[in-house]
Amino acid sequence: MAPDVHGLVGAYLLDALEPAERAEFEAHLAVCPECREEVDSLRSATASLAGEVAETPPASLRGRVLRTASEMPQLPPVVAAGSRPRRRWLLGAIAAAAAVIVGVGVTVGMVVRDDDPPRMTAAQVMSAPDARMHKEKTSDGELMVAMSHEMHMVAVDTAHLSRPAGMTYQVWWHTDAGMESAGVLDEEMAVAVPVEDGDLMVTMEPMGGSDEPSEKVLFQMSAERL
Amino acid sequence: MRRALRVVGEESSPDPTDPDPGAVLVAVAGGDLDAFGRLYDDLAPLVFGVARRVVRDPSRAEEVTQEVFTEVWRQAARFDPARGSVRTWVLTIAHRRAVDTVRSSQASRAREEHVARREPVSVVGPEEAVVTASEHEGVRRCLDSLTPLQSQAVRLAYYQGFTYPEVAELLGRPLPTVKTRMRDGLIRLRDCLEAGDGA
Numbered sequence: 001m002a003p004d005v006h007g008l009v010g011a012y013l014l015d016a017l018e019p020a021e022r023a024e025f026e027a028h029l030a031v032c033p034e035c036r037e038e039v040d041s042l043r044s045a046t047a048s049l050a051g052e053v054a055e056t057p058p059a060s061l062r063g064r065v066l067r068t069a070s071e072m073p074q075l076p077p078v079v080a081a082g083s084r085p086r087r088r089w090l091l092g093a094i095a096a097a098a099a100v101i102v103g104v105g106v107t108v109g110m111v112v113r114d115d116d117p118p119r120m121t122a123a124q125v126m127s128a129p130d131a132r133m134h135k136e137k138t139s140d141g142e143l144m145v146a147m148s149h150e151m152h153m154v155a156v157d158t159a160h161l162s163r164p165a166g167m168t169y170q171v172w173w174h175t176d177a178g179m180e181s182a183g184v185l186d187e188e189m190a191v192a193v194p195v196e197d198g199d200l201m202v203t204m205e206p207m208g209g210s211d212e213p214s215e216k217v218l219f220q221m222s223a224e225r226l
Numbered sequence: 227m228r229r230a231l232r233v234v235g236e237e238s239s240p241d242p243t244d245p246d247p248g249a250v251l252v253a254v255a256g257g258d259l260d261a262f263g264r265l266y267d268d269l270a271p272l273v274f275g276v277a278r279r280v281v282r283d284p285s286r287a288e289e290v291t292q293e294v295f296t297e298v299w300r301q302a303a304r305f306d307p308a309r310g311s312v313r314t315w316v317l318t319i320a321h322r323r324a325v326d327t328v329r330s331s332q333a334s335r336a337r338e339e340h341v342a343r344r345e346p347v348s349v350v351g352p353e354e355a356v357v358t359a360s361e362h363e364g365v366r367r368c369l370d371s372l373t374p375l376q377s378q379a380v381r382l383a384y385y386q387g388f389t390y391p392e393v394a395e396l397l398g399r400p401l402p403t404v405k406t407r408m409r410d411g412l413i414r415l416r417d418c419l420e421a422g423d424g425a
Contacts, residue, residue, distance in 0.1 A: 010408030011390040014383035015325040018391070043310045045416035047317035049384045050272045051365045057274035057291055062266060065292050069262055069299040074255065077303040123397055124374070127381035133282075 009038050013046045052129045122146075122190035125155035132226065138218045140164075143202060145219060147195070147226035154226060156183075156202055157190040161218075169218070170209045174199040184209035195223050251312050255302035266295055269313060273320040280324035280387040290327050294320045325387045368418035376411030379404050 005028045011017050012025050029035050125131060128148035136143040144157040158169045171182040171191060175198030182193040182200075186207060202219040203210075253261035273294050277287035298316055305315055369377055375397065382393045394404040 007402070007405050007409065010380075010410070010412050011383070011405055013412060014380065014390075014408055015322050016383035016388065016390040016393065016408065018389055040309055042412045042416055043318060044314045045412055045419055046384070047314040047321075048365050048415070048419060049369075049380070050276045050317050050321070052369075053275040053279045053385065054271040055275040055278050057270050057288065061274075061288050061291060062263070062270070065266055065270075065295045066259060066263055068292060068296050070259055072296060072299055074257060075300050075303060077255075123378055123382070126396070127378045127385065129279075129381065129385055131385070133386070 006032070006035055006038075009035065009042070013039060013042055122155035122157055122192045125151055125153045125192045126157070128153075131155075134219075134221070134226065136219045140204070140218070143218050145200070145202070145221075145226065147223075149195075152195045153192050154195055154200055154223075155190060155192045156185075156200075156219075158185055158202075159189040164204075166207050167204050168207050168209060170203050170205045170213070172201040172203065172213055174201055174220075179212060181209060181211075195226075197223060199223070200226060248307050248312060251302055251305055254299065255305070262295075262299060265298070265312070265316075269316050270295075272313075272317060276317065276320045277324045277327075279385050280321070281328045286327065287324075290320070290324050294323050297323075321384070328387050364419065365415075368415050371418050372411050372414055373407075375399070375403075376407045376414065379407040380411040380415070383408060 005025060008017060008021065008025050012022065017025060029039065125148050126133065126144075126146040128146075128151050130150045131146045131148045134145045134147075136145065138161065140161045140163070142160040144155075144160065146155040146157070148154075156169075156171050161169070163169070169185040171185070171193055173180050173182050173193075173196035175196050180196075182196075183191045184205070185191055186209070199220055199222050201213060201217060203213040204216040204218060205214055250261050250265055254265055270291065274287060274291045277290035277294070278284065281287050281290055294316065297319055305312065309315070310318075369380070372380065378397060379390075379393050382388045382396060383390065388396065390404050390408060391401060393408075394401045397404065399407075
């Protein structure tokens with residue numbers, strides 16, 4: 001068993017491998033009984049993650065699914081002499097999921113260490129099960145804003161913005177009480193802030209932040225629409 | 227909604243009146259459309275939920291759900307109960323399909339999200355909310371037993387569809403650490419769920 005490949009079991013189960021690595025791992029699975037055993041033993045736990053996000057599909061979908069099936073021939077079972085019965089399930093899953101895959105690069109500069117104090121980080125908010133990610137194209141690049149209603153937090157990530165020298169980004173809440181700064185991103189690329197009842201705004205400001213937002217508004221959306 | 231209740235409790239609360247989900251799939255493999263409809267009723271909220279979470283755009287999520295069930299229909303005879311439950315099999319197909327869909331359409335993703343965020347947040351129906359409540363809490367409690375890094379790595383990959391190098395960048399951690407945390411996290415999740423700590 002190649003330890004390097006074996007270490008990818010978790011990433012494989014979470015579908016977090018790039019296409020080439022996935023293919024390599026699956027080739028390895030075919031010849032590594034221990035790996036298959038571990039993968040099988042963790043499938044159910046991985047699938048249980050779906051329980052957190054169950055959502056009723058539109059009623060009309062049921063009819064479409066059944067109609068498509070009624071017109072679709074079914075495949076025969078795989079029973080060839082010398083076949084590996086234990087691989088059937090895997091092959092089925094792989095064949096079923098076959099699709100064009102294009103790798104994608106996402107860069108978010110942020111440091112979260114195990115020994116960090118237990119404050120809410122932008123990564124935590126972005127990884128919340130109910131997080132809704134908004135990507136706003138601006139003239140300076142892409143701004144990511146993630147909202148978790150469950151945590152009552154919003155994460156703002158500016159790592160993809162080309163920050164001009166001497167400038168910073170500032171997060172604001174515009175509520176009935178007026179304009180309030182929620183954070184200045186002088187040193188960090190991303191920040192998590194509690195949700196207020198009003199509009200979230202992200203602006204570009206001189207280093208150190210401003211008392212009031214400038215005219216350069218990159219993002220604005222009410223909390224209830226986030 | 228008895229049906230959905232039954233399947234959610236599939237592995238933990240056997241009910242003598244419940245048909246074996248494996249048996250349902252045998253019927254599906256034999257071309258039984260009614261059985262397929264029952265399987266759909268049981269699993270569609272989970273499949274659609276995963277698709278919706280990963281691909282976000284509701285109409286794309288419907289397409290993914292349809293593709294997943296079409297594959298389940300086609301491949302039913304090839305399901306091997308020795309490898310895991312029907313539910314696990316279907317959700318394995320669903321997650322991978324959702325992730326592959328979103329990665330193959332990264333270029334249009336921003337546009338879709340642009341559209342998606344202008345739509346009202348979809349609400350989980352009351353039936354599903356009840357149905358999944360106990361399981362949901364179990365998973366949640368077990369996820370909470372992970373270290374923060376394990377939990378973040380698992381969630382970013384599963385719910386957001388990030389690759390592990392993307393997760394590593396997102397968390398500012400080396401690749402080997404993220405790989406290990408994903409694996410350790412799933413092992414701990416499994417052990418917790420099997421011990422019934424989350425129930």
